[in-house]
Amino acid sequence: xxxxxxxxxxxxxxxxxxxxxxxxxxxxxxxxxxxxxxxxxxxxxxxxxxxxxxxxxxxxxxxxxxxxxxxxxxxxxxxxxxxxxxxxxxxxxxxxxxxxxxxxxxxxxxxxxxxxxxxxxxxxxxxxxxxxxxxxxxxxxxxxxxxxxxxxxxxxxxxxxxxxxxxxxxxxxxxxxxxxxxxxxxxxxxxxxxxxxxxxxxxxxxxxxxxxxxxxxxxxxxxxxxxxxxxxxxxxxxxxxxxxxxxxxxxxxxxxxxxxxxxxxxxxxxx
Ligand code: ADP
Numbered sequence: 553x554x555x556x557x558x559x560x561x562x563x564x565x566x567x568x569x570x571x572x573x574x575x576x577x578x579x580x581x582x583x584x585x586x587x588x589x590x591x592x593x594x595x596x597x598x599x600x601x602x603x604x605x606x607x608x609x610x611x612x613x614x615x616x617x618x619x620x621x622x623x624x625x626x627x628x629x630x631x632x633x634x635x636x637x638x639x640x641x642x643x644x645x646x647x648x649x650x651x652x653x654x655x656x657x658x659x660x661x662x663x664x665x666x667x668x669x670x671x672x673x674x675x676x677x678x679x680x681x682x683x684x685x686x687x688x689x690x691x692x693x694x695x696x697x698x699x700x701x702x703x704x705x706x707x708x709x710x711x712x713x714x715x716x717x718x719x720x721x722x723x724x725x726x727x728x729x730x731x732x733x734x735x736x737x738x739x740x741x742x743x744x745x746x747x748x749x750x751x752x753x754x755x756x757x758x759x760x761x762x763x764x765x766x767x768x769x770x771x772x773x774x775x776x777x778x779x780x781x782x783x784x785x786x787x788x789x790x791x792x793x794x795x796x797x798x799x800x801x802x803x804x805x806x807x808x809x810x811x812x813x814x815x816x817x818x819x820x821x822x823x
Contacts, residue, residue, distance in 0.1 A: 584649070591646035595639050602639065606632040641774040645757060648781045655699035655785045659809045662696055662727040662735060663688050669707045669725060676715055683722030684711065690727055695809040696735045702782045703806075706790075709775045710739035710802045718743030718799070730805040738803035745796040754792065755780045 609632055613625035647653045666686040677684040696703070707725065714723040721742030730736035746754060757777040776790075783790040783804045794800035 588646045588650040591642055592650070595643035595646065598639050599636065599643070602632060602636050606636060638772055641772060641778060644778045645774055648778065653781065653785055655702055655782070657697050657699055657786065659695045659811065660698045660700045660703060662690060662694070662737070665696075665698075665700065665703050665707065666725050666727060668704055669711055672708060673711050673715060677723065680715060680718075682715060682718060682720075684715070685722065685724050687724055687726045688728075690729060690735060693811040694729070694735060695811050697807040697809050698786050699782075702786065706779045706782050706804075707737065707739065709779045713775065713802075714739050714741035714743065714800070717741065721799070729808070733808050734805040735808045736803060736805040738801050740799065740801040742799040745798055745800055746792065746794040747796055748794075751792055751794060755790070 606629060609625050609629035613622055613629050615622075615625075617625065644653070663686075666688060670684055670686050673684055711723055711725060718741045723739065723741045726736075726738040726740065728736050728738075755776050757774055780790040783806075786806055788804040788806045790802065790804045792800060792802045
């Protein structure tokens with residue numbers, strides 16, 4: 553009888569404990585959802601006035617102002633743009649966490665995608681004395697199935713990091729065949745590299761490989777976690793190979809599409 557009572561008590565305890573866990577998990581889910589909603593709302597509310605500041609600062613900077621005033625307007629415009637980029641990252645993270653990230657997959661020309669990114673970063677690269685180049689080793693009819701805006705965002709993020717963590721040499725953006733039905737994109741730099749034990753962590757949100765570089769290089773540690781999720785949403789996987797002191801290569805592959813009405817020129821492969 554004592555044994556039966558004992559068992560009964562144990563079973564009750566297990567049931568209570570299980571209910572406690574379930575309640576805690578539910579509370580955590582609720583809190584998480586509230587946090588994501590809050591982030592999404594805040595980011596959205598901040599974006600609108602921020603856009604106003606940015607546009608007006610740009611208008612001001614374009615006007616015929618005395619030199620000093622124009623430089624001041626340019627600083628406002630540049631700072632506004634950085635702030636907006638951070639806010640957009642936070643908005644993306646909240647969408648990812650809430651499972652509300654959507655991509656629109658279209659046929660994208662990899663040459664155009666790479667050219668756009670190169671143009672965007674040409675000035676920054678030149679300022680740092682770095683080379684930034686594209687290398688497309690695909691037949692001309694080869695397109696990729698991707699969300700054009702998000703593909704640009706991923707490549708932009710990788711090139712931005714590559715330039716940030718490189719002091720000499722440069723950055724190459726490559727597109728090449730990955731088997732018959734995929735296209736592999738790679739961003740290679742000759743920068744500081746990432747220690748082997750930190751490689752996996754760079755894709756975690758808010759993680760920076762070297763805390764001491766945070767203040768030196770700035771950044772939120774969100775870029776790569778967003779990039780990884782965007783690549784996944786487009787049917788790929790973002791990975792990295794790196795050697796400290798020699799540089800890093802971030803790469804991913806996406807499904808290839810053969811353009812209709814643009815017949816393949818077999819000898820163009822590798823051109
Ligand atoms: P952020 O650049 O804002 O810190 P990211 O998510 O883009 O955030 O990158 C996370 C971390 O990964 C960086 O802080 C840096 O330590 C490391 N990292 C990313 N790209 C490179 C690179 N090309 N070379 C060296 N380290 C890098």
